[in-house]
Amino acid sequence: MSDKRSIRGFATFPEDVISEIQRAANTGVYDIRGLGARRQVPSFDDLVFLGASMSRYPLEGYREACGVDVVLGDRFAKKPIELKVPITIAGMSFGALGANAKEALGRGASAAGTSTTTGDGGMTQEERGHSNLLVYQVLPSRYGMNPDDLRRADAIEIVVGQGAKPGGGGMLLGQKITERVAGMRTLPEGIDQRSACRHPDWTGPDDLEIKINELREITDWQKPIYVKVGAARPYYDTALSVKSGADVVVVDGMQGGTAATQDVFIEHVGIPTLPAVREAVRALKELDMHRKVQLIVSGGIRTGADVAKAMALGADAVSIGSAAMIALNCNRPLYVEDYEALGTAPGACAHCHTGRCPVGVATQDPELEARLDPEMAGRRVANYLQVMTLEAQTLARANGKSHLRNLEPEDLAALTVEGASMSQEPLAGSNWVPGRP
Amino acid sequence: MTQNTEFDLTKHTVRELNAALHAAEEGSFTVLNTGGAHALACGLNAPLEVTLKGHAGYYAGGMNKEASVVVEGNVGTGCAENIMSGVVRVMGDASQSLGASGHGGLVVCEGSASARAGISMKGVDIVVGGDVGHMSGFMAQAGRLVVLGDAGADLGDSIYEAEIFVRGDVVSLGADCEQKPMDPAHVDALGALLRQAGLDADPASFTRYGSARTLYNFHIDNAGEG
Numbered sequence: 001m002s003d004k005r006s007i008r009g010f011a012t013f014p015e016d017v018i019s020e021i022q023r024a025a026n027t028g029v030y031d032i033r034g035l036g037a038r039r040q041v042p043s044f045d046d047l048v049f050l051g052a053s054m055s056r057y058p059l060e061g062y063r064e065a066c067g068v069d070v071v072l073g074d075r076f077a078k079k080p081i082e083l084k085v086p087i088t089i090a091g092m093s094f095g096a097l098g099a100n101a102k103e104a105l106g107r108g109a110s111a112a113g114t115s116t117t118t119g120d121g122g123m124t125q126e127e128r129g130h131s132n133l134l135v136y137q138v139l140p141s142r143y144g145m146n147p148d149d150l151r152r153a154d155a156i157e158i159v160v161g162q163g164a165k166p167g168g169g170g171m172l173l174g175q176k177i178t179e180r181v182a183g184m185r186t187l188p189e190g191i192d193q194r195s196a197c198r199h200p201d202w203t204g205p206d207d208l209e210i211k212i213n214e215l216r217e218i219t220d221w222q223k224p225i226y227v228k229v230g231a232a233r234p235y236y237d238t239a240l241s242v243k244s245g246a247d248v249v250v251v252d253g254m255q256g257g258t259a260a261t262q263d264v265f266i267e268h269v270g271i272p273t274l275p276a277v278r279e280a281v282r283a284l285k286e287l288d289m290h291r292k293v294q295l296i297v298s299g300g301i302r303t304g305a306d307v308a309k310a311m312a313l314g315a316d317a318v319s320i321g322s323a324a325m326i327a328l329n330c331n332r333p334l335y336v337e338d339y340e341a342l343g344t345a346p347g348a349c350a351h352c353h354t355g356r357c358p359v360g361v362a363t364q365d366p367e368l369e370a371r372l373d374p375e376m377a378g379r380r381v382a383n384y385l386q387v388m389t390l391e392a393q394t395l396a397r398a399n400g401k402s403h404l405r406n407l408e409p410e411d412l413a414a415l416t417v418e419g420a421s422m423s424q425e426p427l428a429g430s431n432w433v434p435g436r437p
Numbered sequence: 438m439t440q441n442t443e444f445d446l447t448k449h450t451v452r453e454l455n456a457a458l459h460a461a462e463e464g465s466f467t468v469l470n471t472g473g474a475h476a477l478a479c480g481l482n483a484p485l486e487v488t489l490k491g492h493a494g495y496y497a498g499g500m501n502k503e504a505s506v507v508v509e510g511n512v513g514t515g516c517a518e519n520i521m522s523g524v525v526r527v528m529g530d531a532s533q534s535l536g537a538s539g540h541g542g543l544v545v546c547e548g549s550a551s552a553r554a555g556i557s558m559k560g561v562d563i564v565v566g567g568d569v570g571h572m573s574g575f576m577a578q579a580g581r582l583v584v585l586g587d588a589g590a591d592l593g594d595s596i597y598e599a600e601i602f603v604r605g606d607v608v609s610l611g612a613d614c615e616q617k618p619m620d621p622a623h624v625d626a627l628g629a630l631l632r633q634a635g636l637d638a639d640p641a642s643f644t645r646y647g648s649a650r651t652l653y654n655f656h657i658d659n660a661g662e663g
Contacts, residue, residue, distance in 0.1 A: 173655065
């Protein structure tokens, strides 16, 4: 008879590590998956709002106004973007997502008064038709890149990198390269598609400045131009984006998702969103460009609390990708047998790369895609955006702020030493900020 | 006879030039004192005839549709990038990324082109009278890259379904790029393209390169694992 108290595992080799070593040994290939980092990293959960007290007057909920609108891209563009809420939908490709999902995101964003974003592979009629405000991404692959779409977009986003894989190119496995996706990307049907990690016609910030100028010339200086970077060196990347002439800088932390990337890349490259915000804001302030060049923060934004904390640290708006997919139904316990067939379960699924999305979000399979009603799903996205906005307003009012943009670092404290260090907020109950004398 | 409009860039800005070209539905335009400026005649969207009298900087004729753009000089990086249709002709030499990601139309460089000519090309035809630099035809998806001179290292690296024709020497082929048979049909088609480009060469003297298609699928035995 065995004594369970004597059975002891290995801290260095827990079950999941043993499983991964043996999977690698059996297959000889690395693990590819979707979504973002599974590991716990310091986040906005490491911060709390202080709320009002003797020296801060709260605003009355429901009766006293708390503004949430934001204007993006008024540095150079003739037609800046005016959002009713400061939460945008991040770039996700048609190909990675199905047409119904793209339509639903457009419907939800439009109902809430915000923008959605294309992705690798170009613009579809579904998303343009249902998105009142659509940001058109210019990516290294230039799949589906088209000057007509550039002109009918409301803003342009040059993607230098993304939080899930700063320094990596894209992947879209053959299961999702259907006839329509292949046609949009000028690729053979069914092949595993690789996207370049560097742009084909510019290298470095000096070139980027000239590239941005070209895009402005092509669009007659009408459109705001965003530059999106993965959170690698956000202080320098933000400064160089400003130097290159960006109207808006988008900083995407390591919790941000992807359609398909090596697991080792997702988990081990880039820094979390929390320190990235602080570093990006520091760069903007040092250049006296804070609020002149707007900052959008993304990567693991889930709640109105995350929105409010990002804005208190200095962001002008946030962007959501994975959370928007979850609002669509991603990882919802429906069609559980299909999750099981993939070897996973609701709440843990990251099989976007397989094209076998049980809930019809990240798929090109017509039968699976039919499981997502774009109208109903769009309503869920709108509801979710509304809830996040109301939550953020609640927190802003509690801190005496009549507009989300008035939230400030002084409204926050850190619960952990790591959070205090990364955000440069004082540890709760003290004045101590790690690294400061 | 089509009226010609002159733009002197010592008197007008590039922004004024491009705005006028975008507003025009037809016509002929001559641009003087180009001074190597960037983004000249980019984003054109009508059957215009534009002549740049001198050198141009980055992205000359970028994203061209329908128009015919002639550069009587050299060009910088990304000339005719993402061209959709029409013709961009460079009478001198071109810097990097000539015709990058071009979807259609014709790009002619009468001189030589630097590195990455035809990178990520998606259907454009690019004809280079001289040599091309390293990594030309990188990730080329569709269309034809024709080189009358020599090609640098790693030609056609990670190429998809584009075709590359080189008359001279190739320093080395990139990953997944291989020599292909040159059938009579290829000779005829190449001859027609050379005539269209206005460059004189025997099409039978070219070697054809394309994808070995060994990189088209990852080994994804792990796709179903959690």
